[in-house]
Amino acid sequence: MGEPQLRVPGPTPLPARVVRSASRPMINHRGPEFAAVMDDVIGGLRWALRTDNEVLLYPCSGTGGLEAAAVNLLSPGEQALFCVMGSFGERWAKIGETYGADVVRLTVPLGEPIDPEDVERTLAEHPEITTVFVTHNETSTGVTNDLAAIAGVVKSRGKMLAVDSVSGAGCLPLETDALGIDVLVTGSQKGWMAPPGIAMIAVGAAAFERSETAKCPRFYLDFGREKKSQDKNQTATTPAISVMFALQEGLAMLREEGIDNAWARHARVGRMIRAGVEAMGMKLLAADGHRSDTVTAVHSPADSPEALKNLLTTLRTKHRLVLAGGQESLQGKIFRIGHLGFIDDADAYTILALLEAGLIDTGLRTRGGLAIAAAQSEARGAVAPAEPVSVG
């Protein structure tokens, strides 16, 4: 008898030690204690993101982080490519338009990934594009892009690359520097096992240089202003201190586990969830080969939006499993399972067992047990985690 199973694609459940860390007394954000926290958090993020770049910390949601990337890289009238495969890609493109950028959209059907060849072709057709904005893991559809292939195309043409990995980083393999990602955005409430409230943005030297001449107006989200403070291990304005404490502890847990092991854990849990869902006769929204290991979007097993809503309500109120519905045009058509951050095999079994029970309760299935068997079969193939490598 514990807390409800919160399995939306963020916020994610908090480990007890993260909650304890977040409960530390407030400290002066201009003093030496906070500087040490900053140093530790930024070091941990650099390690986890595989980057030597500066990591800027803003008190804001992931959307604020996306806006920061756009306004620091672009000037009004400047042509930029926004790769749209769902709500969050579309939101980023809208931000670009809001600030007057000349937005070129590469839009794919919901459930499909961005095809690197389409990126190549679009860049060839629009040589004035200076910057490419792409979602690593689209939270609204459960699709993971082949980021390495896309980055290869973008960088081979010498374009600036900004990546939304809000719901990917910390969970999915991500080599920020090896891929040449100029700006990478993530958020505290996803893979990092902390509450929402901080966007973390890894910014490379070329992006800082661009921001010096980029003309979209900004003050709060300005890269240069924030960097000037962070060079002194401070923040430009008052940081979200308790969320910083949480993030510090979440990163400590990731360091103890090893980032490769965390990636492998998410891959295994992702396979278990998908196998279980399919064993219950449901269909996945995401195209095969591009299914996310952090978010699974499932076509509604019900024959109406009302019946889907009834399923989600039954799961929440009777089985205490909190899943997410679809967003915008997918509302009433899909539901989503978040399986990122503080999650392991046991949680995957719990999610599947509760989901199956709810399906039976609402008349959408007649027989149980198949989901767990399928997930067990997926998990059985997994090897024990490697010893984490030493983390300098």
Next chain:
Amino acid sequence: MGEPQLRVPGPTPLPARVVRSASRPMINHRGPEFAAVMDDVIGGLRWALRTDNEVLLYPCSGTGGLEAAAVNLLSPGEQALFCVMGSFGERWAKIGETYGADVVRLTVPLGEPIDPEDVERTLAEHPEITTVFVTHNETSTGVTNDLAAIAGVVKSRGKMLAVDSVSGAGCLPLETDALGIDVLVTGSQKGWMAPPGIAMIAVGAAAFERSETAKCPRFYLDFGREKKSQDKNQTATTPAISVMFALQEGLAMLREEGIDNAWARHARVGRMIRAGVEAMGMKLLAADGHRSDTVTAVHSPADSPEALKNLLTTLRTKHRLVLAGGQESLQGKIFRIGHLGFIDDADAYTILALLEAGLIDTGLRTRGGLAIAAAQSEARGAVAPAEPVSVG
């Protein structure tokens, strides 16, 4: 033997029950539990701010809140008056300039308040000014403006009025609706006894109407977009959930105390701190009659910036009292005591006793006890708090 005394002008210490509330498990920000928290927090803020206006909640620092006010009220080229009496007023004016507003500054010497007659004269000289931005309580100098008089001038000329009360609201008397304040900005980490991470912005109908045509670009901070979500008791992007939990509990404590009693408590503690500081032979930066009841800025008792730094370090390391230095041009010249939020008479005595001990340690005073006697004398005149009025 407790925690260090954190007495900077925010973040402020957290009551134990606020920490416990902030430690509640994460919840789905699109679900009914969060909607109930939103409803309670917004209701509490309306009550405390004496307003029927919508209160928007943004995950950001106070500076983000100031930016939201500017970009939602102004268009590039639009003339606006920024009243500057310190770092935070100047920051607001810079935000206005960053977005291309035609900024008229009314600047007073550090330690002085804004004279309503100067506002009157400036508005007469610049009839094209549409909007006035004014700081209620300037955290960098410890000066509180006569907000009622300034608001009277601004509203009698039919101008839009935006007020920064980040470090005033919840502590100092503030009648948002009675004064006709169109946009009022405050922050979770000041009088509200919660950690930093949320800016709360009370927005009136005229301000929402203005924001529909205001042309400064914004997405994350847009009033209309946020209101659309809040009308459904949601937020436009992921909220800082743990800070929301904390804010809910801080507001519950204020409701139990009664807002008039909280104002009276801050007034009493403010008098105690000032009396104690003056009894130790130090001079206050703020002009008499405009001294803040949340932040006291004190001219350095030392003869060099290094000696002041030594005092502040001694206080922090030996006496575990954390005070703030001066900002920008006041660095090395003043120090600041924050006395807002979770504070009462006992804390005032502690602050003064530790400060006096530190002054003696660093050779800046030879004899103790005078500060406490002076503070006791101030406190003696105070009457017992009234029963809080019922809070609908």
